Amino acid sequence: VQLVESGGDLVQPGGSLRLSCAASGFIFSDYAMSWVRQAPGKGLEWVSSINAGGGPKYYADSVKGRFTISRDNAKDTLYLRMNSLKPEDTAVYYCAKHENWRSPRGQGTQVTVSS
Numbered sequence: 001v002q003l004v005e006s007g008g009d010l011v012q013p014g015g016s017l018r019l020s021c022a023a024s025g026f027i028f029s030d031y032a033m034s035w036v037r038q039a040p041g042k043g044l045e046w047v048s049s050i051n052a053g054g055g056p057k058y059y060a061d062s063v064k065g066r067f068t069i070s071r072d073n074a075k076d077t078l079y080l081r082m083n084s085l086k087p088e089d090t091a092v093y094y095c096a097k098h099e100n101w102r103s104p105r106g107q108g109t110q111v112t113v114s115s
Helices: none
Strands: 002-006 017-024 033-038 044-050 057-059 067-072 077-082 091-097 109-113
Touching: 002 091, 017 033, 017 091, 017 109, 033 077, 044 067, 044 077, 057 067, 077 091
Parallel strands: none
Antiparallel strands: 002 017, 017 077, 033 044, 033 091, 044 057, 067 077, 091 109
């Protein structure tokens, strides 16, 4: 299993980013996937999940209405569109199979929201 996150950046409050997660080594379309994040000095926080077929999507209250999870099973890629970013969204973002969201395997991508 390999998951490679990308798209993180330094952005001003109110800005937007789209994160990507390229998956390989497993049948991506068979698995529900999640985004999780870890802010400096804090524990891992679940952010959002999407089922294997791209249907039901779930969000943490802290990001609901601002973040959108999606996937392209033809490209084995998971996405997270983040709008109206806040300083408290600053964290390293990881993707993971939903069943393993507490133990993400990738290197993550850094999102910093600051003016």
